[in-house]
Amino acid sequence: MGVRSMLACAAADVAHWGLSSVLRRGGGNIPGVIALKLDPGIIADLAAGLDGSIVVTGTNGKTTTNGLIADGLAAAGFDVVCNRAGNNMQTGIAAAMVAGRRGGATSGKKASRGRFGAFECDELYTVRVLPQLKPRALVLLNLFRDQLDRYGEIDHTQEVIAEALRRSPQTTLIYNADDPLCAAVAARVDNPSLGFGIDEPTGLEADRVSDSRFCAMCNAPLDYEYVHYGQLGKYRCPKCGWSRPELTYAARDVELRCGNQGGYSWDVCGPDGFRRRVKTRYNGLYMVFNVTAVAAALEFAGAGTDALDEVISRYEPAGGRMKTWHALGRDVVSNLAKNPAGFDRMISEVRAAGGRLMAFFLNDNDADGHDISWIWDVDFEKLCELDLQRVFVGGTRRNDLQVRLKYAGINAQLIDGIEDAVRGCFGADASLPLHSVANYTVFPQVTADLKRLDGTERPEGTRAAIAPKARVNLGCYADASIRAEQLGRPLRIVHLYPDALNLYGDGGNIASLRQRCEWRGIPVHVDRVLMGEALDLSDADVVLLGGGADRDQLAVCKELLAQKEKLTAYVESDGALLAICGGYQLLGRFYMMGDERVEGLAVIGAETRSGDGRMIHNVAIDSPVASSPIVGFENHGGRTYLDDGEKPLGTPLVAGTGNNEFDVGEGVLHKGVVGTYFHGPILPKNPQVADWLIAHALRRRGIETELPALDDSYEDAAHDVALAIVKRG
Numbered sequence: 001m002g003v004r005s006m007l008a009c010a011a012a013d014v015a016h017w018g019l020s021s022v023l024r025r026g027g028g029n030i031p032g033v034i035a036l037k038l039d040p041g042i043i044a045d046l047a048a049g050l051d052g053s054i055v056v057t058g059t060n061g062k063t064t065t066n067g068l069i070a071d072g073l074a075a076a077g078f079d080v081v082c083n084r085a086g087n088n089m090q091t092g093i094a095a096a097m098v099a100g101r102r103g104g105a106t107s108g109k110k111a112s113r114g115r116f117g118a119f120e121c122d123e124l125y126t127v128r129v130l131p132q133l134k135p136r137a138l139v140l141l142n143l144f145r146d147q148l149d150r151y152g153e154i155d156h157t158q159e160v161i162a163e164a165l166r167r168s169p170q171t172t173l174i175y176n177a178d179d180p181l182c183a184a185v186a187a188r189v190d191n192p193s194l195g196f197g198i199d200e201p202t203g204l205e206a207d208r209v210s211d212s213r214f215c216a217m218c219n220a221p222l223d224y225e226y227v228h229y230g231q232l233g234k235y236r237c238p239k240c241g242w243s244r245p246e247l248t249y250a251a252r253d254v255e256l257r258c259g260n261q262g263g264y265s266w267d268v269c270g271p272d273g274f275r276r277r278v279k280t281r282y283n284g285l286y287m288v289f290n291v292t293a294v295a296a297a298l299e300f301a302g303a304g305t306d307a308l309d310e311v312i313s314r315y316e317p318a319g320g321r322m323k324t325w326h327a328l329g330r331d332v333v334s335n336l337a338k339n340p341a342g343f344d345r346m347i348s349e350v351r352a353a354g355g356r357l358m359a360f361f362l363n364d365n366d367a368d369g370h371d372i373s374w375i376w377d378v379d380f381e382k383l384c385e386l387d388l389q390r391v392f393v394g395g396t397r398r399n400d401l402q403v404r405l406k407y408a409g410i411n412a413q414l415i416d417g418i419e420d421a422v423r424g425c426f427g428a429d430a431s432l433p434l435h436s437v438a439n440y441t442v443f444p445q446v447t448a449d450l451k452r453l454d455g456t457e458r459p460e461g462t463r464a465a466i467a468p469k470a471r472v473n474l475g476c477y478a479d480a481s482i483r484a485e486q487l488g489r490p491l492r493i494v495h496l497y498p499d500a501l502n503l504y505g506d507g508g509n510i511a512s513l514r515q516r517c518e519w520r521g522i523p524v525h526v527d528r529v530l531m532g533e534a535l536d537l538s539d540a541d542v543v544l545l546g547g548g549a550d551r552d553q554l555a556v557c558k559e560l561l562a563q564k565e566k567l568t569a570y571v572e573s574d575g576a577l578l579a580i581c582g583g584y585q586l587l588g589r590f591y592m593m594g595d596e597r598v599e600g601l602a603v604i605g606a607e608t609r610s611g612d613g614r615m616i617h618n619v620a621i622d623s624p625v626a627s628s629p630i631v632g633f634e635n636h637g638g639r640t641y642l643d644d645g646e647k648p649l650g651t652p653l654v655a656g657t658g659n660n661e662f663d664v665g666e667g668v669l670h671k672g673v674v675g676t677y678f679h680g681p682i683l684p685k686n687p688q689v690a691d692w693l694i695a696h697a698l699r700r701r702g703i704e705t706e707l708p709a710l711d712d713s714y715e716d717a718a719h720d721v722a723l724a725i726v727k728r729g
């Protein structure tokens with residue numbers, strides 16, 4: 001080790017000592033920040049002192065998988081250096097390495113098989129960590145939409161990981177071959193790679209939204225023999241033949257809920273006849289993927305899997321995840337989920353447990369992502385089959401959750417913290433557990449409260465706070481004034497290509513239109529038109545085109561151009577059309593993605609070119625369509641320029657947001673067309689825009705009427721929170 005790295009380590013040691021002994025804090029990233037400042041090459045320097053290392057990355061499951069790999073290595077006799085607490089950026093890894101060097105030197109324990117690193121790494125930091133660390137293996141668990149306001153689009157994350165691997169060519173990629181997005185990374189690089197996955201259908205329900213089911217080679221829609229969840233499953237491209245790569249490590253004979261406590265068991269099958277039955281006491285298919293990845297990594301590292309069962313049964317998830325507490329006389333289960341895939345997994349667990357009492361928490365701090373539109377991609381509707389008794393929502397964006405749940409038919413009560421929820425449940429059967437799911441920065445608050453309350457009984461004589469029944473009456477409002485006979489046939493809403501354009505909560509716009517019609521007694525019918533299906537817009541009343549990543553847009557472009565006449569005729573005949581982000585761009589003449597030209601429908605006078613970086617903001621506009629500003633979130637690389645004569649949908653409250661950095665306009669308002677960069681999704685939080693579209697559609701059918709008012713108190717509250725965020729800046 002050079003003088004520079006010795007100095008860096010010494011300074012980091014002092015910082016660590018100061019933080020832990022004087023300030024009584026763990027230190028977290030700070031020693032790493034200091035070490036990297038003094039020696040930017042510290043990771044490479046300290047890597048020389050390791051006999052090898054494994055890095056774990058991917059959207060969900062990093063902490064658990066890495067913790068299990070570390071335990072497996074330790075059980076096999078390695079001295080392990082690990083960033084267990086989940087500080088997974090470059091600084092967290094540097095801090096763990098500095099501490100690991102110190103721990104090993106002072107523990108006096110003689111490691112029998114050498115010193116090994118096990119590090120979880122944030123996806124975007126792989127490109128900084130891998131070239132220095134040069135790990136033996138990178139485990140890539142999955143890639144789901146997550147904090148897109150930080151990551152951009154998933155394509156970008158894939159490219160960052162691929163670049164990290166190119167800069168560490170000896171690293172073997174151990175990847176989830178069931179995830180086409182991970183397999184696409186493997187296909188892009190020359191590194192040695194081996195795939196893992198589940199080699200049979202598991203018969204569980206697929207999720208509503210998937211993060212791309214397009215071929216990584218030719219962009220045609222993939223065919224699936226079976227889907228586990230999201231985009232994970234056994235896929236094949238009907239056009240070019242690209243298919244799920246061979247599984248070097250495969251989960252087979254998966255048995256769901258095998259013990260009386262639940263839990264899954266399966267065989268991990270590997271090369272040279274390797275076959276080992278493993279069992280977890282945790283439910284969830286994601287555990288099958290995670291543990292299969294652990295087995296693959298341990299076998300690959302030469303640590304073997306003899307101790308795996310013991311390691312799994314001893315494993316305590318970090319920081320209170322999947323933990324049951326006993327607070328004020330009730331069992332409370334605490335879980336963490338940060339994105340739609342994670343939330344959907346938690347919801348399927350709550351359903352399997354027959355949950356009746358629930359609390360959801362949503363924060364929008366930096367580490368959570370400022371854009372919370374993704375809650376509309378979570379399948380809360382699946383909770384409706386349960387006999388729900390109480391549902392609570394907390395966190396900085398609890399109002400948004402309240403609106404989201406309202407459209408799933410669930411009336412949730414606002415709370416300040418988990419204790420309110422526990423108290424709100426006093427009236428319910430004491431044997432029923434309360435299930436809580438919280439995202440990143442609010443989760444520690446939930447567990448801190450539960451830790452404080454753990455072991456307490458309900459104080460005698462305390463009564464339940466008044467909690468409304470969890471169900472919302474989704475029937476008609478009494479003063480519904482538009483009669484079915486006036487309309488002749490139901491309003492027909494057409495959702496175009498939800499299988500391809502669904503980047504952020506577009507389903508929320510459909511839910512809003514449908515519910516606002518139903519609440520008013522307006523008969524309504526929603527048609528989903530998928531890629532490759534015949535399109536008939538002759539009796540359409542409202543058409544919705546959602547947002548999409550560049551790659552998805554490319555896939556949709558041809559499909560849409562083949563329908564060009566139909567859409568043009570629809571728009572010309574004054575049809576109502578809501579086009580979001582990617583869908584909005586496709587209405588113009590073209591979208592230049594760098595050098596690649598994506599033809600548009602040319603139904604509006606506009607063109608889109610790529611710009612410098614992405615425009616990512618909470619946004620609000622003044623618009624003639626609504627009496628209060630329309631609020632939402634923008635995240636786009638394309639910059640749209642309207643022709644003279646085209647009117648924008650509105651004027652941004654904050655300069656530099658909207659269609660591009662230069663014009664003072666956002667979106668387009670062209671006949672019945674509302675084009676916009678707002679997801680949010682725009683309609684639930686801006687009910688006036690939804691009503692504008694409904695009224696426009698009715699007028700086109702010859703019904704000129706004032707739409708009856710609805711109770712929008714939840715929607716208005718969420719709107720006001722979003723507007724305050726924009727105004728605060």
Ligand code: GLN
Pocket residue numbers: 503546547548549550553580581582583635636637638639
């Ligand atoms: N892919 C497009 C862009 O980045 C649209 C993104 C979106 O739909 N939000 O500009």
